[in-house]
Amino acid sequence: MKKLQDLAPLIKNFDLLHETPIKDGISRRHALKLMGLSPIAASVIASSTATEAKASNAKGKIVILGGGAGGIMAMAHLLKNLSNPDITIVAPNEVHLYQPGQVFIASGVYDGKEIEMSNLDFIPNEVNWIKDEAKTIDADNNKITLRSGEELSYDYLVVATGIQYYYEKIEGLSVDDIGKNGISSVYLNDLEKGTHEGGEITWKWFNDLKQAAADGKKPRAIFTQPDTPIKCGGAPQKILYLAADYLKEAGLNAQCTFCTNTGALFSLPNVAKQLEKTQKTYEGMTTKFKHVLIKVDVEKKLATFGHAYQVQGEWDEDFEMYDTTDHYDEVEMEYDFLHVVPPMGPVDAVKDSSLGWQKGTAKGWLEVDRYSLQHRRYKNVFGIGDTCGIPMGKTGGSARHHAPIVAKNLIATMEGNEMKEKFDGYTVCPLKVKYGEIIMAEFGYDGPMPSIPFWKDVSVPRYSWWIFDVYMLKPMYQHLMMRGLM
Ligand SMILES: Cc1cc2nc3c(=O)[nH]c(=O)nc-3n(C[C@H](O)[C@H](O)[C@H](O)COP(=O)(O)OP(=O)(O)OC[C@H]3O[C@@H](n4cnc5c(N)ncnc54)[C@H](O)[C@@H]3O)c2cc1C
Incomplete structure (x- = not known):
């Protein structure tokens, strides 16, 4: 929680927030007290309580x-x-993961245990649990x-x-490669066992990236987004910006490239525009649209992307529009660090x-x-x-x-x-x-x-x-949402 402590003067009621024993779990009473302090939480609750x-x-x-x-x-x-x-x-599963917290583990804000809850607390005796x-x-x-x-x-x-993950659909990559050779993936978890290794691996990866930048190399870091629906569509970019900011705060820099299947940074134009501005605040950050990771050579640190695009042809007098032709290339990119978001499916x-x-x-x-x-x-x-x-x-x-x-x-x-x-x-x-x-x-x-x-x-x-996301959403999830109270 170092960063939040640094920003303490800006936080209203910081003392109560700070004293809250979040690392050791938060009591229901304390959670409700915290939420009572927050007009945001109050509005979210009010907007959802029918x-x-x-x-x-x-x-x-x-x-x-x-x-x-x-x-x-x-x-x-x-x-x-x-x-x-x-x-x-x-x-x-007895262990119930608060999966959004994996991003906060990955960025050093939460400790791993903080996202582990128990289905024993949520499933009452009157329900037959198999x-x-x-x-x-x-x-x-x-x-x-x-x-x-x-x-x-x-x-x-x-x-x-x-959802299930399909890391193996990326040629040359297996789940075992995550955490080695500069590869990480915040998503990695086992919901049945209640493990969330993607968070911890990515936090180490942040620090390895920082060390490489401190060694004066300007490391090449690639962040991917696949061409399937994914849970939390924003997580690939969350990791991109938090990693870049982690370095920036230390006065360091990497060459960060975001490779995404999409043609824009977000589906809402206003948000996409704002994210373009965000990217400009990180020196050397670029995005390659319509680039889908299809292959990784983990030894050579070489990633191959499928790049589908259209080329404008002649003006068509009859249809009053330009002809277009579809093209598909495979693009190879060397990396020092690779953050993989796997293809996902039901x-x-x-x-x-x-x-x-x-x-x-x-x-x-x-x-x-x-x-x-x-x-x-x-x-x-x-x-x-x-x-x-x-x-x-x-x-x-x-x-x-x-x-x-x-x-x-x-x-x-x-x-x-x-x-x-x-x-x-x-x-x-x-x-x-x-x-x-x-x-x-x-x-x-x-x-x-x-x-x-x-x-x-x-x-x-x-x-x-x-503040809402780091401190309030998790207790709201645990004490209200999981109990049908919002
Ligand atoms: C890194 C990350 C960041 C995220 N960030 C956010 C965020 O900021 N905000 C947000 O709103 N959401 C976020 N999410 C997404 C959110 O966690 C999911 O959308 C949410 O958990 C979906 O709930 P679910 O019940 O559909 O699936 P899950 O919560 O994943 O639960 C599915 C359950 O089904 C079980 N299961 C699987 N197969 C079977 C079977 N055959 N029979 C019985 N049980 C089975 C699994 O064991 C699992 O417990 C994030 C997720 C991740 C991984």
Whole structure:
């Protein structure tokens, strides 16, 4: 927390924040006290707290797959809204990771243990907890086969299985290479075992990079973003800016290159423009758009990118536009340090079942309606969180907004009533543009959705959002979101 202490005079109520025993865990009472100090937290809570309806008497066996952010929040909202809940959760993990904290571990702000929570605290006795995984899902017969071989039937299913990483789809790279030969990846974790090595490895990588810069070499550091949907789309850039700032603060510099599949730094034009300005504050930082990492030679420290682009041809008189031709090159780049964001996809149990989209760009991701979050073909199945094949957001922030919608629409389905709740596409990307500044890019299907009404422009980097993200979001996640209280 060194950087925050340096900035102490700027922080209102710093003493209380500072005295909070965050490193040893934070009590629920203390968390609520902290949140009470924050107008930001108050606004976020106010904007998300809906008036609860009376609990329903609807009956049916509900199975939830997954004990991460989405699964636990769906469970908590269902428990709140059903008077006689019959809920089984299939979740292999006792340790529950607060994954957004991996970025703070990577940048030396949190210690590893700080992001470890326990599902024992979240899953009450009235819920049947099966510590296993779904191996296959037979949605035509409402049946799941667990890894143990046991079969499990359901009346209603909530799929909350998140995402899986495909490091091995990058030729020449394996998970074992991460942490060696200048390669890191903040994402690396094992949600079943509750490990989060990507955070620790990346923090060491920050320091190795700094050491190389201090040795006077101006190291070449490449940061990648793949061409699949990823959880927390902003994390590749968070690591880019925090690494560059870590060096800048020490009066050092690296040659940082961001290689991304996208054609802009962000989907919201205002935010993209602000990020372009951010990049200019870091000497030597460049971006290569439409560059996707396809191969790594870990020994030679050589990365190969697929670069797809269009070239303008002749003016076409008939169509009154220029002809364009598609091109594809492979571009080799030498590096000293490489931060890899792996391609990602839905977990096998979903991908290999009939529940995934059958074709198109979302193929394999859970085929739910983008508004109701109900499966488009299996009406007793709902989705929450990263597994959903919908246009917006693979973030914990989205899952928080999904949870009450899934619970209420599922209960309406159990009751035989019309579903009334609609997901508006809300997602949030807390872009750390430097230590002490965050752009809280909140948006949905129809554009920006600021939680704080008087901070309409979601592209403004703010110190207050840094404080909120570092100190308040984690206790809010643990003590409110995971209990269905927001
Ligand atoms: C580095 C990083 C930074 C991030 N930063 C942010 C941020 O700043 N803000 C934000 O909002 N979000 C952020 N996120 C994203 C956020 O953590 C996820 O979007 C959120 O956890 C999604 O919840 P989920 O339940 O869909 O998936 P998860 O929380 O990943 O949980 C999925 C669970 O399903 C289980 N599972 C998998 N397969 C099966 C199976 N077959 N059967 C049963 N269970 C199964 C897994 O063990 C896991 O526990 C970040 C993520 C990472 C990795």
